[in-house]
Every structure is written in C-alpha cells, then in structure tokens.
Amino acid sequence: MTEQFEPTIVGFTCNWCSYRAADLAGMSRIKYAPNVRLIRLMCSGRVDPQFVFKALAEGADGVLISGCHPGDCHYVEQNYKTMRRFALLKKTLAALGIEDARVKLVWASAAEGNILAEEIDKMVAEVRALGPLNWKGSEQLTVNSEQSAVGGRSSAVKEMSL
Amino acid sequence: MSKPKFAMYWAAACGGCEIAVLNVHEGILDVDANFDVVFWPVAMDAKYKDVEAMPDKSITLTLFNGAIRNDENAHIAQMLRAKSQVLVAFGACACEGGIPGLGNLTTKQAILDTAFSTVSTDNPKELRPQTTFKMPEGAIHIPTMYETVKSLDQVVPVDYYMPGCPPESHQIAAVVGLVIKALKGEAQLPPAGAVIGASQSTVCDECKRARGEKTITAFTRMATFQPREDQCLLEQGILCSGMATRGGCDARCPTANMPCVGCYGPAPDVIDQGARMMSAVASVVDSKDPAEIDKIMEGVADPAGTFYRFSMPSSLMRHART
Amino acid sequence: MQRITIDPITRLEGHGKIEIFLDPEGNVANTYFQIPELRGFEQFCVGRPVEEMPVLTGRICGVCPEAHHMAAAKAADAVYHVEIPRTAAKLRELLYSAFYVTDHATHFYALGGPDFVMGPDAPVAERNILGVIHKVGLEIGGKVIQARKAGHTVIEMIGGRKVHPCTSIPGGLSKGITVEQRDEIEKMGRWAIEFAQFSLKLFADIVLGNKAYVDLILGDAYTHRTYSMGMVDEKNHVNFYDGKVSVVDPEGKRLGKYAPSEYTDWIAEHVEPWTYLKFPYLKKVGWKGFTDGKDSGVYTATPLSRLNAADGMATPLAQAEYEKFYATLGGKPVHQRLATHWARLIELLYAAERWVELATDPEIASDNFRAVPTATPTEGVGIVEAPRGTLTHHYWTDERGIVTKVNLIVGTTNNYAPISMSIKKAAESFIKRGVVVSEGILNRVEMAFRAYDPCFGCATHSLPGQMPLQVTVRDARGNVVDVLKQFCD
Numbered sequence: 001m002t003e004q005f006e007p008t009i010v011g012f013t014c015n016w017c018s019y020r021a022a023d024l025a026g027m028s029r030i031k032y033a034p035n036v037r038l039i040r041l042m043c044s045g046r047v048d049p050q051f052v053f054k055a056l057a058e059g060a061d062g063v064l065i066s067g068c069h070p071g072d073c074h075y076v077e078q079n080y081k082t083m084r085r086f087a088l089l090k091k092t093l094a095a096l097g098i099e100d101a102r103v104k105l106v107w108a109s110a111a112e113g114n115i116l117a118e119e120i121d122k123m124v125a126e127v128r129a130l131g132p133l134n135w136k137g138s139e140q141l142t143v144n145s146e147q148s149a150v151g152g153r154s155s156a157v158k159e160m161s162l
Numbered sequence: 163m164s165k166p167k168f169a170m171y172w173a174a175a176c177g178g179c180e181i182a183v184l185n186v187h188e189g190i191l192d193v194d195a196n197f198d199v200v201f202w203p204v205a206m207d208a209k210y211k212d213v214e215a216m217p218d219k220s221i222t223l224t225l226f227n228g229a230i231r232n233d234e235n236a237h238i239a240q241m242l243r244a245k246s247q248v249l250v251a252f253g254a255c256a257c258e259g260g261i262p263g264l265g266n267l268t269t270k271q272a273i274l275d276t277a278f279s280t281v282s283t284d285n286p287k288e289l290r291p292q293t294t295f296k297m298p299e300g301a302i303h304i305p306t307m308y309e310t311v312k313s314l315d316q317v318v319p320v321d322y323y324m325p326g327c328p329p330e331s332h333q334i335a336a337v338v339g340l341v342i343k344a345l346k347g348e349a350q351l352p353p354a355g356a357v358i359g360a361s362q363s364t365v366c367d368e369c370k371r372a373r374g375e376k377t378i379t380a381f382t383r384m385a386t387f388q389p390r391e392d393q394c395l396l397e398q399g400i401l402c403s404g405m406a407t408r409g410g411c412d413a414r415c416p417t418a419n420m421p422c423v424g425c426y427g428p429a430p431d432v433i434d435q436g437a438r439m440m441s442a443v444a445s446v447v448d449s450k451d452p453a454e455i456d457k458i459m460e461g462v463a464d465p466a467g468t469f470y471r472f473s474m475p476s477s478l479m480r481h482a483r484t
Numbered sequence: 485m486q487r488i489t490i491d492p493i494t495r496l497e498g499h500g501k502i503e504i505f506l507d508p509e510g511n512v513a514n515t516y517f518q519i520p521e522l523r524g525f526e527q528f529c530v531g532r533p534v535e536e537m538p539v540l541t542g543r544i545c546g547v548c549p550e551a552h553h554m555a556a557a558k559a560a561d562a563v564y565h566v567e568i569p570r571t572a573a574k575l576r577e578l579l580y581s582a583f584y585v586t587d588h589a590t591h592f593y594a595l596g597g598p599d600f601v602m603g604p605d606a607p608v609a610e611r612n613i614l615g616v617i618h619k620v621g622l623e624i625g626g627k628v629i630q631a632r633k634a635g636h637t638v639i640e641m642i643g644g645r646k647v648h649p650c651t652s653i654p655g656g657l658s659k660g661i662t663v664e665q666r667d668e669i670e671k672m673g674r675w676a677i678e679f680a681q682f683s684l685k686l687f688a689d690i691v692l693g694n695k696a697y698v699d700l701i702l703g704d705a706y707t708h709r710t711y712s713m714g715m716v717d718e719k720n721h722v723n724f725y726d727g728k729v730s731v732v733d734p735e736g737k738r739l740g741k742y743a744p745s746e747y748t749d750w751i752a753e754h755v756e757p758w759t760y761l762k763f764p765y766l767k768k769v770g771w772k773g774f775t776d777g778k779d780s781g782v783y784t785a786t787p788l789s790r791l792n793a794a795d796g797m798a799t800p801l802a803q804a805e806y807e808k809f810y811a812t813l814g815g816k817p818v819h820q821r822l823a824t825h826w827a828r829l830i831e832l833l834y835a836a837e838r839w840v841e842l843a844t845d846p847e848i849a850s851d852n853f854r855a856v857p858t859a860t861p862t863e864g865v866g867i868v869e870a871p872r873g874t875l876t877h878h879y880w881t882d883e884r885g886i887v888t889k890v891n892l893i894v895g896t897t898n899n900y901a902p903i904s905m906s907i908k909k910a911a912e913s914f915i916k917r918g919v920v921v922s923e924g925i926l927n928r929v930e931m932a933f934r935a936y937d938p939c940f941g942c943a944t945h946s947l948p949g950q951m952p953l954q955v956t957v958r959d960a961r962g963n964v965v966d967v968l969k970q971f972c973d
C-alpha cells in the first residue's frame with residue numbers, strides 16, 4: 001500500500017463566525033478532514049497577505065481563510081477588505097505559479113459548521129490531488145553571524161512581527 | 163596614524179549606486195580626507211589580491227551594492243564580509259535583490275535560452291555559455307549563475323541596510339558624515355541591522371500631493387493616461403507604491419508626476435513589500451461586489467512585477483514556482 | 485618580473501577576464517576576452533507593462549541609464565504608434581545632451597583620460613581621477629565636479645531623478661519644465677560649452693603637443709580597419725537622440741543608412757560558448773571571425789565611429805573641431821582606436837552646444853509635453869546613440885501593452901568583437917618572445933580596450949559600469965605564466 005499524501009493546511013478563522021462554525025462542527029460531531037491547523041484571529045480583516053505567504057513558504061500546502069458572511073462582520077466592513085485583498089492575493093499567487101485551489105476564502109456563519117466542514121473536506125481533497133507544495137526558498141547557504149563587528153543580521157534570522 | 167579604510171564593491175549591479183556616490187560631488191573629497199580608499203572599482207585601480215591579503219576586519223566600512231546572481235558575487239561577498247568591520251547592503255539590489263531580482267519570476271534556463279535565441283542572434287547550433295570551455299590552447303572559465311537571485315543578507319550577515327535604487331546622494335552624504343563623526347567618537351552608530359539613509363515612514367508621508375478619500379473604481383496606467391500633478395496618483399487609479407515603500411527620497415517620482423515604483427524597499431515594520439502593497443490597494447478599491455472587485459483588479463496587469471518590482475528575492479516567497 | 489599566483493581565486497575575480505595563451509616560442513597564440521555575467525533583462529522584462537520599460541531597462545546600466553531610458557521610451561512610443569509632441573522630443577534630447585556632457589566628462593577625466601593626462605607609463609596608483617586632480621590641479625578637478633553636477637541637475641529637472649530618471653513614457657514625458665528651470669538650464673549649458681572647449685585645449689596641450697603620445701595614437705598597435713556605425717540626422721550630421729543609423733566601410737564609403745525598424749536586416753549577433761556576451765556584426769557582410777577589413781562584418785560603434793559614419797557635426801564649434809580632427813589625423817576615416825578619446829571630446833562640445841540650442845528653443849518650456857497614446861500597442865523599435873555605441877531596444881506586446889518579447893543590442897556589445905581584436909593585437913605587439921611581461925605592458929593592452937570606454941553593465945548580459953580586468957598569460961601547455969589584475973578604471 002502506498003502512503004497517501006496528507007496535505008498540511010493552515011486555516012485563519014475569525015473569532016466571531018468561522019471559528020464558532022468550526023467549533024460547532026466539532027461539537028456536532030460533523031466529521032471533517034483533520035489536515036487543517038486553525039489559527040484564530042479576531043477578524044478575517046486581520047489576515048495580512050504576509051501570513052499567507054509565510055505559511056506557504058514555511059511548509060503549508062494550502063491556506064484557508066474564513067470569516068463572517070459579507071455584511072455580518074463584527075468590525076462592520078472589514079471582511080469586504082478581506083474580499084478585495086483576497087482577489088489581489090489570488091492574482092499574485094497565480095503569477096507566482098501557485099495553483100488556485102491551494103488558497104481559499106470561505107464565508108461561514110457561527111451556525112454553518114456543516115458548510116465549513118464541507119468546504120474543508122473539498123479543499124483537502126483538491127490539495128491532496130495537487131500534491132505537496134514543497135516550497136523551497138533560495139538555495140541554502142550557511143551564514144556565519146560571528147563575522148560581523150556590530151552583530152549584523154542575516155535574513156536567515158529575520159523574524160516577522162505579525 | 164593611518165586612516166580608517168573604506169571599500170565599495172559591485173556584484174550583480176548596474177553601476178548606478180557607484181554613480182550616486184560620485185554624485186555627492188565635493189563630498190567625495192571628505193571621503194578622501196577621512197578614509198583610506200582601499201578598494202573601489204569604479205573610481206580607482208585596485209586588486210582583489212590586495213584585499214584578500216588584508217587581515218580580517220581591517221576595512222572599517224564597506225558599501226556593497228548589487229545582488230547575488232552567481233558564485234563569483236557570493237565569493238566576493240564572503241571575502242568582503244570577513245575583511246570588513248561594518249558591511250552595508252547598499253542600494254536596492256543588495257538590500258532586496260532589486261530589478262535583477264525580477265529574474266526570480268523566471269528561470270535561469272529561460273534567461274539563457276532567451277538571450278541566446280533572440281531575433282538578431284545568429285546561433286544555429288543553439289550554443290549556451292559553458293562555465294568551463296576547452297579551447298585548443300587550454301580551458302577557460304566563467305562563473306556559474308545561480309538558479310535564483312539573492313539579496314546580500316542571504317549569503318552573509320549584513321550590519322546596515324541603505325535602500326534606494328540608487329540611494330539618494332543627499333542621504334549618502336548624511337550617512338558618510340555620520341560614520342565620520344562616529345569614528346571620531348562624536349556620534350553613535352545606529353543599532354545593528356538598522357536601515358540607514360532613509361526615513362522611518364513611507365513615501366506617502368513625504369509626498370506633497372493632495373489626498374482625499376481614496377475610492378477607486380478602476381485602475382489605469384501611465385501608458386494611456388496623463389495624471390493631474392496635484393492629486394494623489396493612487397486616487398487617480400495609478401498603482402503608486404508609496405504606501406508600501408519606505409521614505410527617504412523626498413517622494414522623487416510622484417514629484418515628477420510618476421508613480422513610486424518602490425525602490426526604497428518595504429516600509430518600516432514590513433517584511434514583504436508586495437503583501438503590504440496588496441493590502442494598501444485592497445483598502446482603496448470601492449466595491450463590495452465580488453464580480454465587480456474581480457473586474458477592477460483586472461486593471462492590475464502585472465501583480466507580481468508591480469508589487470515586487472525591487473524585492474522579489476527578499477519577499478517571503480523569494481521566487482516564483484518554475 | 486612580477487609573478488602573481490592566481491588560484492584558487494582566479495575564476496572568481498572581476499567582471500572581465502582576458503586569457504592570453506603563448507605558443508612554445510613565447511609569442512601570443514591567442515587571447516580570449518570573457519564576460520562573466522548575465523542578468524537576463526530580455527527574459528524577465530516579459531510580462532511587464534511596456535510603459536515601465538524605460539524605468540526597468542535603466543537598471544541595465546547605471547552609468548548610462550539615460551540611454552536605456554530614451555531607447556526604451558522611443559521603443560514604447562513605437563509600440564503605441566504615437567508621435568510625440570515636439571516639446572517632448574526636445575526635452576528628451578535636452579536631458580540626453582546634458583547626460584552626454586556628464587558621461588563624456590566622466591570618461592575623459594576619471595576613466596579613460598588618465599592614461600593620457602598621467603601618461604601611459606604612470607604608476608597604477610596615479611591613473612585615476614585623484615591622480616588627474618593632483619596633476620592638473622584642484623581647480624580643474626573642481627571644474628570636472630562642476631560639469632558632472634550641472635549635467636545631473638538637468639537630468640533631475642527633466643527626468644525626475646539624477647540616476648535612473650523616470651519621466652519618459654509612451655507619448656512623451658510625465659511633466660515639463662518651468663521657464664525658471666529653462667533659464668537655469670541655459671546658464672549651465674553655456675558654462676558646459678566653455679568646459680568642453682577647455683577640455684579640448686587640455687587635450688591639445690597634453691596629448692597633441694607630445695610627440696610620443698601622437699606616435700602612440702598613430703601607431704599600428706591600436707589600429708583596426710573595421711566598418712563604422714553611428715546615428716545621423718537628415719543632413720548626415722552626428723545625432724545622439726534620433727535619426728537613421730549610418731554605416732560606412734573601412735574606406736569611408738557609406739554602405740547605407742537604416743531606420744530603427746530595419747535593424748534586423750543589418751545586424752546579427754554571433755555566439756561563442758565561452759562568454760555570456762554575444763558578438764554583433766553586419767549581416768550584409770557576414771561573420772568572418774575576429775578579423776578586420778572590408779570582408780569582415782565586424783564594426784565599431786564609438787565616438788570615433790560616429791564621426792567616421794557622419795558627414796559632420798550639427799553645431800559650429802564642434803564642426804570646426806571635427807575638421808581639425810581629420811586634418812590632423814590624415815583624413816577620413818580614422819581607424820586608430822586611441823583617437824577615440826579625442827573624438828569623445830568633440831562630441832562633448834557638440835552635446836554642450838546642443839544643450840544650449842535646445843534650452844533656448846522657444847517651445848522647450850511649453851506644456852505640450854505629452855500625447856496620450858490611443859492606438860492598440862503592438863511592436864516597436866527604439867534606437868539612440870549611447871555614449872558607448874548604438875543602442876537598440878525592440879519590444880513586442882499584447883493588445884494590453886504587456887511585453888511578450890524583448891530584444892536588446894546594447895552600446896558596448898556592438899564593440900565586443902573589435903575590443904577582443906584590439907586586445908589580441910595589442911598583446912601580440914607588446915608580448916613577444918623574450919620580452920618580460922610587465923605592468924606597463926599590461927596597461928598598453930588595457931589601453932587598447934579602454935579607448936572604447938567599455939561598459940559591460942550595458943551589455944545587459946553582464947556587469948556593470950566600468951570593467952575590472954584580469955589578464956592571465958599561459959604558456960603553450962596551458963600553465964599560468966603570469967596574472968596581471970586591475971580595474972580598468
């Protein structure tokens with residue numbers, strides 16, 4: 001038996017709708033693929049495209065962003081911003097050669113645990129079919145930071161403040 | 163007492179950074195007066211072997227410009243790192259990869275294939291450069307191109323970053339002045355890893371154009387549009403990178419009625435200039451309808467090239483998938 | 485004799501590399517001049533909006549970004565089938581003239597000129613701008629700084645930035661100049677004319693007044709009878725910004741003139757696998773290898789070749805110098821490569837005169853600086869004379885104006901074959917059996933190509949501004965006899 005590739009998906013959910021949807025799915029024992037690592041943010045509008053790139057560059061095979069339905073955001077208009085950012089993000093990802101199915105935006109209300117579970121299953125299946133993203137940064141080079149007099153940094157240790 | 167030693171070197175560069183340094187004009191005499199210029203290809207004769215023979219850390223200040231495109235660039239970077247006390251990534255190419263970094267949207271193979279098969283190229287045998295080639299008289303060599311372009315800090319630790327393509331000459335003069343003062347104990351050098359010769363804010367903050375409510379329903383391009391000279395370009399639908407870009411140039415390009423193309427690199431506290439630009443653009447588009455949003459975004463004709471014009475190699479993704 | 489061990493760093497040194505192989509007798513068997521870099525503009529500009537090409541391709545070379553900026557803008561105009569307003573063309577040419585003054589001044593005083601001002605046998609350490617300033621005095625050094633400053637001030641006024649200008653776009657420029665700026669530009673231009681005349685006088689005193697230098701210029705070691713190329717206006721006068729490209733044969737007979745769109749009928753590029761740079765040649769004559777004469781398609785595109793390819797200069801002072809030049813050197817065409825330095829100064833004077841002509845043009849400060857393109861973009865070629873040779877940009881786009889293909893034949897690249905030949909010939913002349921290879925000999929080999937003011941940053945395919953050099957001498961068995969290294973500037 002050949003081992004099936006199990007994608008790792010990072011999921012950004014908003015605190016008010018989609019995280020509760022996920023919660024609800026759990027409580028109602030709705031089964032969905034265990035591949036998603038959920039990260040809870042206050043609002044989908046907090047999802048900086050940098051988060052998505054960092055996830056993909058550091059090993060995720062896909063990224064799921066979810067938030068309240070348009071019009072229902074607890075911060076009024078923020079998820080419209082998410083919608084517009086996502087449109088640009090998709091175009092950029094396409095230009096970088098990353099398949100459409102790897103990054104997905106799903107609206108789910110607190111009551112829609114089943115919808116979120118379905119979308120997750122669908123996404124996991126699609127990414128599984130695509131195979132690992134396996135993003136490689138530039139060729140690895142060893143950087144010896146002791147050479148620097150004032151303690152210069154190298155991008156290898158550059159940390160992102162989120 | 164011997165003077166502190168100064169060096170400047172270009173890797174995968176265009177030479178514009180060197181010209182920018184020469185453009186401090188009379189200021190160059192200050193450099194001459196305060197430093198012993200040991201290595202500076204554009205301005206004087208120098209030998210690698212002399213640098214190689216220097217003790218480690220014997221050069222006080224090295225300005226390194228240019229990206230890392232091949233093994234030769236990386237080798238010299240390592241050598242100068244070892245010989246220098248303070249190594250400055252000088253200019254967009256060294257800081258972020260710069261325009262040569264757009265090469266990371268394609269492949270080394272495609273670069274070679276294109277260059278050696280253009281309409282005017284006479285190459286029936288489809289030759290490509292060989293790093294080692296045996297001539298009747300003996301073998302000769304050229305450096306090996308890397309698959310991707312790297313910023314300087316991806317091959318050696320860097321003490322300071324001085325952004326700009328090239329850095330503006332008044333900023334160069336100010337930095338040189340500061341270093342001279344620091345050497346005399348009259349000033350403090352900034353903390354390691356700092357961005358120097360630039361502002362702590364964005365190009366927008368230096369831009370004199372009037373700004374109102376940014377509500378865009380369509381993007382346009384300079385090719386087919388003549389913008390007003392007094393109103394924010396982004397508000398007029400031109401993709402100006404001012405919001406995502408660090409200031410320090412006095413908003414040169416918007417002042418010349420052209421959009422900022424982002425040469426001063428990511429704004430403070432931003433890792434990924436393109437990601438910040440996406441957020442900035444998303445926040446000014448005036449629509450709540452997904453279909454309409456998609457249509458407006460079609461006006462962004464070249465997202466990767468526009469958002470990462472100077473910073474592809476140092477972006478979070480580093481390169482496109484090829 | 486100074487012997488320098490090279491390995492292990494040899495392969496990793498410098499942006500230009502010369503390998504000289506000696507035969508068993510100790511004479512030169514062959515020389516190879518290699519370019520070690522390729523950045524790939526022709527590939528990575530694909531996918532970019534064509535109006536960005538003037539800004540992107542400027543980064544091919546920061547020593548002459550203005551040339552790429554102009555060639556790119558002209559190509560983009562052609563892509564959009566737009567005729568730019570007269571004011572726009574004049575502003576671009578004004579910027580370009582100021583740039584020529586800066587660039588030629590930099591070359592003469594800082595890069596190539598030190599050989600003459602300091603003398604070809606001066607110690608390496610003195611052959612630089614500081615050496616020149618020390619020899620000719622701080623006052624002249626000040627003038628050179630002043631000239632560079634004036635040029636860059638004009639570049640910034642019209643182009644928005646000092647290095648890497650940004651204002652040329654399809655249809656003209658993004659902005660014009662004010663009447664006050666015009667006045668300032670004119671004033672600086674008048675000063676630039678004086679500076680150019682002063683530089684010519686300096687050349688006459690130091691070089692022409694010294695028989696040893698004149699003999700060196702006229703000597704055979706630096707002579708190649710190739711075709712000459714240069715852009716001319718409708719009166720066949722030298723023009724840097726616009727016109728047709730004139731080609732004359734080694735006897736000075738005009739082979740023809742071509743419009744930018746016809747360049748592929750005229751030029752092809754030969755490939756060698758041991759270098760990242762190609763060797764352009766005249767397609768009508770053909771590639772016959774690294775050889776000169778009428779049957780070889782090798783041509784040069786330099787200040788000297790531009791004078792050879794034209795019938796004169798468009799401005800009076802430069803025309804007088806042009807006549808003196810050919811009278812002194814025995815008529816047209818001149819093939820002695822070292823005369824290129826003199827030709828460059830004549831061009832410097834022309835550029836300064838043209839600067840004033842354009843600054844005083846009644847239309848120059850008008851606001852008619854842009855015609856917004858309306859046609860569907862397709863394909864276009866733009867040619868200007870870069871200081872280091874004819875510069876051709878050719879773009880293809882889709883109907884949105886997104887670049888789909890790029891071809892560039894860049895300033896210095898034109899001269900890759902003649903430079904290689906000059907190096908070989910100089911090496912053959914100076915490195916002979918039994919002769920010790922010394923630093924002075926190296927410099928004479930170097931002078932051979934420094935006359936071309938080679939800028940392999942320009943070569944798109946390579947790096948950067950001025951070129952560092954390494955010469956490796958190998959014996960018949962391929963062993964390294966000697967390595968001489970330095971930067972050519």
Ligand code: SF4
Binds near residue numbers: 178252327328
């Ligand atoms: S940063 Fe800009 S000016 Fe400096 S070398 Fe790179 S392209 Fe040239």
Ligand code: SF4
Binds near residue numbers: 367403421
């Ligand atoms: S977006 Fe551009 S034009 Fe608008 S304020 Fe910022 S820098 Fe100025």
Ligand code: SF4
Binds near residue numbers: 365411414421
């Ligand atoms: S406006 Fe932008 S592109 Fe222009 S110089 Fe400033 S940072 Fe660079």
Ligand code: FES
Binds near residue numbers: 014016018066078079
């Ligand atoms: S709070 Fe759920 S998307 Fe804003």
